Amino acid sequence: xxxxxxxxxPVERENYLNKEYGxxxxxxxxxxxxxxxLYLVSITFFFFIGGFFALLIRLELLTPAGDLxxxxxxxxxxxxxxxxxxxxxxxxxxxxxxxxxxxxxMIGAKDLAFPRINLLSWYLYIxxxxxxxxxxxxxxxxxxxxxxxxxxxxxTNTKIVEAGIAIFIAGFSSxxxxxxxxxxxxxxxxxxxxxxxLPLFIWAHYxxxxxxxxGTPVIAITIVLVAAERALHLGIFDPKLGGDPLLFQxxxxxxxxxxxxxxxxxxxxxxxxxxxxxxxxxxxxxxFVAFSSIAIAxxxxxxxxxxxxxxxxxVYSALVFSFLxxxxxxxxxxxxxxxxxxxxxxxxxxxxxxxxxxxxxxLFTIGGLTGLFLAALGIDVHVTDTYFVVAHFxxxxxxxxxxxxxxxxxxxxxxxxxxxxPEGWARLAALIVFIGFNLxxxxxxxxxxxxxxxxxxxxxxxxxxxxxxxxxxxxxxxLGVGYLLxxxxxxxxxxxxxxxxxxxxxxxxxEWKTASPPPTFNFDEEPVVTWEAYNYEELDAPPHKQExxxx
Amino acid sequence: xxxxxxxxxxxxxxxxxxxxxxxxxxITYKVAFIELGPFNAVVALVIATLKATLVALFFMHVWHAGxxxxxxxxxxxxxxxxxxxxxxxxxxxxxxWS
Ligand code: HEM
Ligand SMILES: [Cu+2]
Numbered sequence: 001x002x003x004x005x006x007x008x009x010p011v012e013r014e015n016y017l018n019k020e021y022g023x024x025x026x027x028x029x030x031x032x033x034x035x036x037x038l039y040l041v042s043i044t045f046f047f048f049i050g051g052f053f054a055l056l057i058r059l060e061l062l063t064p065a066g067d068l069x070x071x072x073x074x075x076x077x078x079x080x081x082x083x084x085x086x087x088x089x090x091x092x093x094x095x096x097x098x099x100x101x102x103x104x105x106m107i108g109a110k111d112l113a114f115p116r117i118n119l120l121s122w123y124l125y126i127x128x129x130x131x132x133x134x135x136x137x138x139x140x141x142x143x144x145x146x147x148x149x150x151x152x153x154x155x156t157n158t159k160i161v162e163a164g165i166a167i168f169i170a171g172f173s174s175x176x177x178x179x180x181x182x183x184x185x186x187x188x189x190x191x192x193x194x195x196x197x198l199p200l201f202i203w204a205h206y207x208x209x210x211x212x213x214x215g216t217p218v219i220a221i222t223i224v225l226v227a228a229e230r231a232l233h234l235g236i237f238d239p240k241l242g243g244d245p246l247l248f249q250x251x252x253x254x255x256x257x258x259x260x261x262x263x264x265x266x267x268x269x270x271x272x273x274x275x276x277x278x279x280x281x282x283x284x285x286x287x288f289v290a291f292s293s294i295a296i297a298x299x300x301x302x303x304x305x306x307x308x309x310x311x312x313x314x315v316y317s318a319l320v321f322s323f324l325x326x327x328x329x330x331x332x333x334x335x336x337x338x339x340x341x342x343x344x345x346x347x348x349x350x351x352x353x354x355x356x357x358x359x360x361x362x363l364f365t366i367g368g369l370t371g372l373f374l375a376a377l378g379i380d381v382h383v384t385d386t387y388f389v390v391a392h393f394x395x396x397x398x399x400x401x402x403x404x405x406x407x408x409x410x411x412x413x414x415x416x417x418x419x420x421x422p423e424g425w426a427r428l429a430a431l432i433v434f435i436g437f438n439l440x441x442x443x444x445x446x447x448x449x450x451x452x453x454x455x456x457x458x459x460x461x462x463x464x465x466x467x468x469x470x471x472x473x474x475x476x477x478x479l480g481v482g483y484l485l486x487x488x489x490x491x492x493x494x495x496x497x498x499x500x501x502x503x504x505x506x507x508x509x510x511e512w513k514t515a516s517p518p519p520t521f522n523f524d525e526e527p528v529v530t531w532e533a534y535n536y537e538e539l540d541a542p543p544h545k546q547e548x549x550x551x
Numbered sequence: 552x553x554x555x556x557x558x559x560x561x562x563x564x565x566x567x568x569x570x571x572x573x574x575x576x577x578i579t580y581k582v583a584f585i586e587l588g589p590f591n592a593v594v595a596l597v598i599a600t601l602k603a604t605l606v607a608l609f610f611m612h613v614w615h616a617g618x619x620x621x622x623x624x625x626x627x628x629x630x631x632x633x634x635x636x637x638x639x640x641x642x643x644x645x646x647x648w649s
Pocket of ligand 1: 051054055057058078079081082083085086089090143144145146390394397398402440454455456476479
């Protein structure tokens with residue numbers, strides 16, 4: 001034919017990324033997916049700041065003498081490291097990035113229940129973060145991230161009040177995220193998405209949100225009390241005025257122990273999704289895994305004084321808290337057993353997300369078991385405030401929570417960006433992170449058990465500790481490379497990565513039933529759910545053959 | 552009370568609650584100057600609790616909340632507050648040296 005035919009140009013579908021351009025379209029967005037990306041950029045920034053402090057700490061400990069920095073600088077380094085990592089990276093990490101992006105999509109909703117409050121929560125985070133930065137640049141704080149009284153109220157002259165306000169504000173961003181998730185999960189589930197069909201990622205975030213709502217106000221008020229005591233000498237924590245310094249620790253840990261579950265529960269949710277997908281099976285014991293999340297959220301509030309065993313609390317209450325701490329290990333163990341049982345006879349694939357999930361399983365288990373050591377009164381007296389504790393909580397927070405976060409970022413990256421990341425590099429990075437992590441933190445268990453105290457910058461009285469410290473510092477540089485790699489190839493893939501299909505992993509879950517990247521309101525039509533969660537057997541079943549009847 | 556009654560004059564109700572709160576504040580202030588020993592704290596705490604209850608019931612609309620879920624939430628919050636108080640007091644009250 002001689003007629004000209006207009007060849008249809010392959011137009012890119014409209015999605016949440018290309019719908020609008022320009023800084024304002026991001027800064028004023030109420031789209032939960034865009035807010036998730038705002039959070040992603042901000043927490044990554046703080047992760048590298050916190051990491052920079054960690055590197056300086058490790059460099060100081062390379063030699064027994066305190067030679068790189070001065071004693072009070074060192075105090076500020078570990079304080080700012082802890083505050084940044086806990087309040088400005090890890091607590092918002094999975095909920096505010098992956099949770100924000102995925103909670104509405106997984107339940108088949110258009111957005112969170114309160115999109116504007118969601119944006120407000122990011123602004124609060126940024127205001128708190130800016131204050132924290134200002135505080136660090138103008139002198140910082142030297143109390144440790146724990147703000148213990150009476151040092152924080154009566155003695156130190158560093159910027160306690162400013163750091164306190166920064167954390168107070170960031171706390172409200174965390175509360176608002178939790179509130180949004182609770183209401184969204186209750187009210188906005190798609191037709192057919194019953195509670196028992198929710199992905200376990202949602203259950204984990206529901207439990208996390210409960211902790212955020214119940215716990216965060218307590219730390220906020222506690223910090224206000226510290227500031228008030230400093231400014232007005234109220235006599236809440238000062239025994240001279242009729243107060244009690246241990247009251248601070250009670251209030252602080254009433255939040256801060258549950259806060260470790262704010263950090264780990266979302267990661268457990270991520271790992272659950274990954275394990276189901278890459279072993280192509282329904283999660284073993286769905287309701288046990290779901291309810292153990294809630295149990296962790298509740299029991300997590302009953303164990304806080306295990307941080308105070310040597311602080312002078314009554315022995316009777318120490319006994320009770322020791323016992324209760326053991327009991328909170330049960331729901332965590334239930335999860336580990338159920339994940340393992342899910343793997344059993346699964347057709348396992350070793351893609352990068354699964355490598356991170358395996359890393360999580362092993363490292364979280366070590367972190368959890370050493371937690372039991374610490375819950376035992378006698379052993380805790382020996383290892384309190386040593387590197388054993390530092391190793392323990394890094395196995396949970398870095399080996400557990402950060403591994404899960406990275407696994408989740410890889411798993412959902414095709415959905416978030418519409419591009420595939422380079423699988424070979426990703427597997428390599430997962431391996432480097434795993435090796436670097438263990439090299440950094442395993443020696444710290446031994447160091448701590450031998451008596452290396454935490455928060456000391458000089459160990460020249462014990463030069464034989466140096467070998468293990470050198471190993472640890474070497475490991476931290478490996479770990480640093482492992483963390484930089486994903487940053488580089490994620491950025492690379494946004495431009496050069498292969499376009500991702502809607503469901504590159506052939507995964508179950510509503511978020512995979514829409515385009516990658518998704519349209520602004522997530523689904524073109526409201527989904528109706530008629531299947532159970534993790535229906536991998538159905539997904540993988542060979543297509544139905546026409547029944548041939550003889551006769 | 553039913554929803555109708557409250558709809559009659561919510562403004563009046565708000566002002567009444569506000570007045571009650573101010574009155575309680577005034578009482579707290581006055582009582583602080585009377586020497587009651589340990590009971591100063593008790594009185595202050597009781598009044599503060601009453602005020603918080605008023606705020607929750609009327610300003611936060613718990614009184615008229617038809618939904619069970621809201622009652623569960625409020626109950627849950629109070630429960631966790633009691634946990635904080637009892638387990639902390641369990642330490643203070645069993646220290647043999649104090
Ligand atoms: C999300 C990641 C992390 C979190 C949540 C975290 C949290 C913490 C916390 C809360 C402390 C205690 C600070 C204090 O004593 O006040 C700490 C100390 C420390 N962390 Fe991290 N950390 C993270 C990552 C890392 C990494 C990647 C490294 C290794 C390079 C590291 C190395 C250290 C060191 C060496 C200390 C000092 C221990 C001491 O002298 O007491 N941390 N971290
Ligand atoms: Cu704890």
